Structure formats: C-alpha cells, structure tokens
Amino acid sequence: QGCRRPASMEHHPPHSGAHRHGWPGHELDQDLTHAHSEITNIVDQLRQRRDEPEPEAASLLRESRRSRDAEAAIEGLRHEVAALRDRQGELEGNMTKAAIDGLRHDIAALRDRQGGLEAKMPRGDLDALRRDVAALRERQEQQPKAIDALRDDISALRKHHERQAAE
Structure with missing residues (x-):
C-alpha cells in the first residue's frame, strides 16, 4: 500500500493480493467475494436439506426400513420353517x-x-382264555373310575382330619 504501481497496471487487478485497497476494482471485488460467500452458503444449505430429509419424511423412511427388515426376517423364518417341515417329514x-x-x-x-398256542389248546380252554382276556379288559376300563373314587375318599378323609385338627 505504500508502494505505487506502475501506470500500466493501475486499471488492471493484480494477479495476487486481489483484495488490496487502492486499486479501482476493490469495492467490486468485495461485492463479488460477499456474493460468492452467500451463494456458497445457500448451496451448502440446499445440499444439507437434500441430504437430511424432513422429520416426517425421515420417520417414514425409518418405518419403511424397519418394515423391509421385518419382511426380510419373516421371509427368512418362512424358509427356516419350510426346511424344518421338510426335515420333519x-x-x-x-x-x-x-x-x-x-x-x-x-x-x-x-x-x-397265537396260532401255535391255539392249535395246542383244547377248544374249551381257548374259549375260557378269551373270556378271561375280555374280563381283564373290562376291569382295566373300570380302573380309572375306581381310582377317581379312591381319590375322592382320600380328599374327604383329609378334610375330616383338617376339621378335627382345627377343633
């Protein structure tokens, strides 16, 4: 700033130090720098808005991703179940x-x-054996009823003893 430029360079911006005071395009250079800075800020804001979806859109995007993840997990489970069913079959x-x-x-x-035993057995003994088997089956069918009756008796005895102990 203390140095004076040669007359041939007075109306041309210097190659370096373009923001220096004293040359005729200084104010224009400042305006251009300011405009460039504003444009850069606007571009950065637009990029940020583009990269960051709005809250509602971001929420929908997250739900969509969760839904796709869930669908993929369900499909994986379906394949596993099918494979297990195949293996089970x-x-x-x-x-x-x-x-x-x-x-x-x-x-x-x-x-x-049975054929060998029946052949060796007299007919009367075979009929008696069949009757015995039928009687055993009938008694076997009656056993659950008898067991239930015994359980009822045991329960009644317990209640009776509990009442006596309480008195």
Missing part, C-alpha cells in the same frame, strides 16, 4: 416306515405264536 417318513415294518414283524410273530 423325512424323519417321520423314515420313522414311520421303520416303525410300521417293526410292528408288522411283531404282529406276524404274535399271530404265529
């Missing part, structure tokens, strides 16, 4: 076949044994 199929084969074998063996 395989196991049941294998177990059922093995169990059926085993039962068929056992039934055949029992029929053979």
Whole structure:
C-alpha cells in the first residue's frame, strides 16, 4: 500500500493480493467475494436439506426400513420353517416306515405264536382264555373310575382330619 504501481497496471487487478485497497476494482471485488460467500452458503444449505430429509419424511423412511427388515426376517423364518417341515417329514417318513415294518414283524410273530398256542389248546380252554382276556379288559376300563373314587375318599378323609385338627 505504500508502494505505487506502475501506470500500466493501475486499471488492471493484480494477479495476487486481489483484495488490496487502492486499486479501482476493490469495492467490486468485495461485492463479488460477499456474493460468492452467500451463494456458497445457500448451496451448502440446499445440499444439507437434500441430504437430511424432513422429520416426517425421515420417520417414514425409518418405518419403511424397519418394515423391509421385518419382511426380510419373516421371509427368512418362512424358509427356516419350510426346511424344518421338510426335515420333519423325512424323519417321520423314515420313522414311520421303520416303525410300521417293526410292528408288522411283531404282529406276524404274535399271530404265529397265537396260532401255535391255539392249535395246542383244547377248544374249551381257548374259549375260557378269551373270556378271561375280555374280563381283564373290562376291569382295566373300570380302573380309572375306581381310582377317581379312591381319590375322592382320600380328599374327604383329609378334610375330616383338617376339621378335627382345627377343633
């Protein structure tokens, strides 16, 4: 500022130090710098608004993401359930076949044994044995009723003893 420029440079802005006082475009340069700063601020604000959705939009966006995450989790669970059902079907199929084969074998063996016993037994004894089996089955069916009656008796005795103890 203490130095004077050569006359040939007085009307041209210098290449460096453009904000220096003393040359004719100084005020224009300040106005341009200020305008550039304002434009930069506006652009930054617009970018920020673009990058940060409004609160309602942000809330909807979060809900949408949660919904997609939940849908993905549900779909994953559906695949797992389907795989487990397939595996269960395989196991049941294998177990059922093995169990059926085993039962068929056992039934055949029992029929053979029954046939052998029936052949050796006199007809009267066989009929008596069948009656005994029928009587045993009937008694077996009556057992739950007898057990319930015994439970009722035990409950009544407990109540009776509790009353006596209270007196």
